[in-house]
Amino acid sequence: MHSDPLEDIGTLADHPRYDTDLAARAAACTDRSGYMPDSPPDAVLRCHTVEEVRAALRLAHAEGISVVPRGAGTGLAAGSSATAGQVVVDVSAMNQILHIDDVEMLAVVQPGVLNAEVNAAVADAGLFYAPDPASTAICSIGGNIATNAGGMWCAKYGVTRESVLSLLVALPDGGLVRTGRNTIKGVTGYDLNALFIGSEGTLGIVVEATLRLRPKPARTETAAAYFADVEAAGRAASAITAARIQPSILELIDGPTLEAIDLATGTAHRAQGGAFLLAQTDGYGAHLELEEIIRAIAPYTTTVHRATDELEAQALVQARRDAIPSLEQLGRVSIGDIAVPRNRLAEAFTGLERIAERTGVRIFSVAHAADGNLHPMIVVEPDESITTGPAKVALGEMFHLARDLGGTLTGEHGVGLLKREWVREELGDTSLELQQRIKQAFDPRGILNPGKAL
Numbered sequence: 001m002h003s004d005p006l007e008d009i010g011t012l013a014d015h016p017r018y019d020t021d022l023a024a025r026a027a028a029c030t031d032r033s034g035y036m037p038d039s040p041p042d043a044v045l046r047c048h049t050v051e052e053v054r055a056a057l058r059l060a061h062a063e064g065i066s067v068v069p070r071g072a073g074t075g076l077a078a079g080s081s082a083t084a085g086q087v088v089v090d091v092s093a094m095n096q097i098l099h100i101d102d103v104e105m106l107a108v109v110q111p112g113v114l115n116a117e118v119n120a121a122v123a124d125a126g127l128f129y130a131p132d133p134a135s136t137a138i139c140s141i142g143g144n145i146a147t148n149a150g151g152m153w154c155a156k157y158g159v160t161r162e163s164v165l166s167l168l169v170a171l172p173d174g175g176l177v178r179t180g181r182n183t184i185k186g187v188t189g190y191d192l193n194a195l196f197i198g199s200e201g202t203l204g205i206v207v208e209a210t211l212r213l214r215p216k217p218a219r220t221e222t223a224a225a226y227f228a229d230v231e232a233a234g235r236a237a238s239a240i241t242a243a244r245i246q247p248s249i250l251e252l253i254d255g256p257t258l259e260a261i262d263l264a265t266g267t268a269h270r271a272q273g274g275a276f277l278l279a280q281t282d283g284y285g286a287h288l289e290l291e292e293i294i295r296a297i298a299p300y301t302t303t304v305h306r307a308t309d310e311l312e313a314q315a316l317v318q319a320r321r322d323a324i325p326s327l328e329q330l331g332r333v334s335i336g337d338i339a340v341p342r343n344r345l346a347e348a349f350t351g352l353e354r355i356a357e358r359t360g361v362r363i364f365s366v367a368h369a370a371d372g373n374l375h376p377m378i379v380v381e382p383d384e385s386i387t388t389g390p391a392k393v394a395l396g397e398m399f400h401l402a403r404d405l406g407g408t409l410t411g412e413h414g415v416g417l418l419k420r421e422w423v424r425e426e427l428g429d430t431s432l433e434l435q436q437r438i439k440q441a442f443d444p445r446g447i448l449n450p451g452k453a454l
């Protein structure tokens with residue numbers, strides 16, 4: 001009788017994908033957070049099939065070896081960071097789109113498919129996948145699910161959790177579970193789908209996902225407004241929310257970031273104002289909604305540009321896309337991720353300015369303004385640490401600012417290793433201990449991504 005060769009492997013080190021090459025281990029030891037462990041992981045297993053992932057987990061579970069799941073390694077919280085004594089299970093090679101159903105409007109994909117590849121594959125069917133991190137071209141769907149990633153379109157369409165119908169997950173002991181369902185509605189049992197989404201690879205490894213697609217909007221309308229300062233721009237963003245209008249994109253950029261964009265790209269945004277707000281509406285009523293937005297922000301703006309064609313619209317959106325690459329030309333960038341109630345955006349921006357003054361750390365801020373999600377970006381010299389010294393102090397102060405405004409430590413990047421010391425403060429003892437018991441139920445031996453998230 002034929003037996004599965006993976007069933008017969010005795011130890012994790014005998015797994016056919018077990019790779020101890022130093023270059024592979026060094027490449028898999030961290031992400032894009034700036035965090036660097038003291039030593040690389042023991043091995044990397046670049047798995048190609050569900051069965052290979054399951055065998056790796058089964059063996060690691062039996063031997064009590066820590067496993068760190070890894071997608072494309074673009075995370076900003078050191079969630080996929082791995083060190084000595086750990087092995088990395090890298091699923092980036094599981095990168096096939098398995099099925100597109102343009103009637104049910106869903107796509108079944110493997111976890112290593114890149115975010116942008118989903119959109120490229122479904123565009124001809126008049127569909128799109130809404131969660132669009134700025135890293136769309138380089139991050140994987142598995143990583144997006146593990147971090148509950150967001151992006152610009154989340155203003156209207158919600159974050160990853162609102163766009164994943166079901167998952168196939170390899171459990172820490174090598175078992176397999178299917179969560180959710182391929183229907184839009186469904187409430188049988190607990191919502192394990194929602195539990196896995198945002199769990200940062202601590203409960204299981206996503207090996208397949210069914211994504212919810214949406215009809216591509218019939219039209220879009222775009223405008224950008226300038227303000228004397230970022231506080232006025234924050235108030236304008238809150239006024240849009242208060243006016244009950246639903247933009248599909250609402251992005252805010254502060255003055256220092258505008259200067260960096262101008263320096264890097266040759267544009268002249270800063271000369272037009274001390275802050276910039278990009279608004280896009282979509283659907284058949286897009287032009288009417290944009291007019292309402294312009295009316296709502298009129299008391300706060302100095303200038304408004306309304307794009308008259310697609311090229312102009314793209315140029316306005318490009319300013320936001322240029323923010324991170326422009327800052328990367330100034331030094332090492334650590335991208336923060338606090339979120340506050342939307343009516344407190346202006347206070348959050350001024351609070352960040354004060355933190356920069358107090359700590360002497362350079363902070364540049366942009367925000368997904370419709371979600372109250374700010375990305376304060378700390379820029380240090382190339383050889384300076386972002387996980388110790390003044391940068392670390394500024395990170396802690398940012399969290400306290402968010403908490404004092406009724407907000408949260410992380411809007412979409414996750415806790416990983418970087419923000420773990422503030423988790424108890426935000427969740428409180430009871431919630432944290434309940435969550436630790438959930439982790440224990442899924443992973444009694446504590447082998448999966450230990451030390452992350454909770």
Ligand SMILES: Cc1cc2nc3c(=O)[nH]c(=O)nc-3n(C[C@H](O)[C@H](O)[C@H](O)COP(=O)(O)OP(=O)(O)OC[C@H]3O[C@@H](n4cnc5c(N)ncnc54)[C@H](O)[C@@H]3O)c2cc1C
Pocket residue numbers: 031032068069070071072073074075076078079080091111132133134135138139140141142143144145146147148149150151152200201202204205206207324412413449452
């Ligand atoms: C320039 C830049 C811009 C960015 N912009 C955004 C943005 O706009 N919005 C946003 O949300 N994020 C953004 N990010 C952060 C990052 O791209 C996201 O967090 C992304 O979801 C990570 O995906 P990944 O495949 O790179 O995951 P990785 O970095 O490999 O892993 C991230 C986490 O997911 C876990 N994981 C990975 N794959 C799996 C799997 N298959 N099963 C279980 N766990 C898994 C890992 O263990 C880790 O905890 C940006 C990053 C960069 C560098």
